Amino acid sequence: MKVGIAGTGAVGGFIGGKLALSNHEVVFLSRGTNLLRMQERGLKIRYSGEEKVIHKEFTHLTDTFDDVDLIILSVKSNDTITMARQLRKCVSPDTPILLMQNGVSNEEIAMKYLNQSCLYTAAVYLTARMTEPGIIETSGKPRLTIGSLDSGNREEAKLLTHLFNEAGIQSKTSSNIMRAKWKKLLWNVTFNPLSAYAGVTVGQIVDHPKLRETAESALVEGMQIASYKGFIFQNELIHQIFKGARKADTHYTSMLQDRLNGKQLEIEAICGYFLKEATKLGVSIPVIQSLYQNLAALEKEAPPKNPLHIEN
Template sequence: MKIGIAGTGAVGGYIGGILALANHEVVFLSRGTNLLRMQERGLKIKNPVNEEIIYKAFTHSLDTFSDVDLIILSVKSNDTLIMAKQLSHNISSSTPVLLMQNGVSNEDIALKYFDPTRLYTAAVYLTSRMTEPGIIEVSGKPRLTIGSLNSGNIEEAKSLTHLFNEAGIQSKTSSNIMQAKWKKLLWNVTFNPLSAYAGVTVGQIINQQELREIAERALVEGMQIASHKGFYFQDELINQIFVGARKADNHYTSMLQDRLNGKQLEIESICGYFLKEATKRGISIPVIQSLYNHLATLKKEAFR
């Protein structure tokens, strides 16, 4: 299968790399120093046991995506609109597109540019980090939950799940994928904004009482918004998220990685999304609001 990776960061690079190692033809879309380094020396994926170097097609041109069998869209949420527009002009309308991104707002954007019957999304649980251009470090066991945005496409979603399982990435199919995506979003709003603002890992948030209390309050606020959107979670989810996060003690969240690398933060797709939904309903979510304000200040300072 020929697969196009639209966004070769810590997620897209790892997923594409594993698919390449499983003998699929993979084309990686990237730019800047990351692209140059991969063109020079390949894409290196390191785990605690070994490392692999992938020598494939690394490009900045979407022309090479015209005949792919599957697109994996893994750019940052800030770039979804532009990338979706560009892809829609470069691929067949029948080409399946699988989103691997944070948040739950990217799906609404993608639906404007791709055939809903060919659009899929995934909740991605992956502790990966691009430590330098062209080098990705990963720990733990990556997991994917995959589903179709068209309820009638469950068999096609199962085929995608099979593709990743065959490649060695633990995957399952969901008939209610947006419920799964909301659960991941709640994980994100618990850890991502606070880790980026405080400059700490997931484990440091869990272990420091003050930080943990802030994270728990952000999670509760997020669950409140989720329920208003029709996605209901039991209070036991709070404990589940913190217990599960122990597996990622040393993990630099994607937002913290972006801050350290001087990249734009996904403020709007995480904090901003909750604030918009809260405003519509006249609900106060002070912790998420405070985190948003602090991160917005950091953003302004970074780009002065």
């Protein structure tokens, strides 16, 4: 199978790398220094105590996707509209496109520009970071939950699940994929904004009383909005999320990685989405609103010089 990776960050790079190592033809779309490094020395993936180097096609041209069998859309949420417009111009409308992105708003955007009957999405559970351009480090066991945005394509979603399982990525199919996406979004709103603002890992949030209290409050507010959207989760989810966070103690969240690398933060896809829904509902979510405002202010500043340090 020929696969196009639309966005070679930590997620797209790792997933595409695993497919390449399973003898699939993979084209990696990237830009800037990351693209140059991969063109020079390949894509390095470090996991399970091993290092693999992938030498495939690395490009900035979406035209190279004109004959792919599958596209994995893994750009940052801020770039979804631009990428969706580009893909609409250069790929067949019948090409399956699988979204691997944070939040739940990307699916809404994709359906406006792309053929819904060929759209799939995944809740991605992957502890990975790009330590430097072209080098990705992972820990733990990556997992995917995959589903179709068209209820009639369940069998096709199962085929995608089989593809990733064969590549060594534990995957399953969901008939209610947006519920799985909402559950992942609740994890994100719990840890991503706060980790980026405070410059700390997931484990440091869990261990620090004040940070944990803020994270729990953000989660409760997020669950409130989810319930209004028809996705009701029991309070047991709070315990599950913080217990599961122990598996990612030293993890730099994607938003923290973006801040450290001076990249635009996914504020709108995570915090902003909740605020828009809360405004529609006339609901107050002060913790998420405060995180949103603080992160918006941070984007105007330089990355932290001494990250991962907090006062007890």
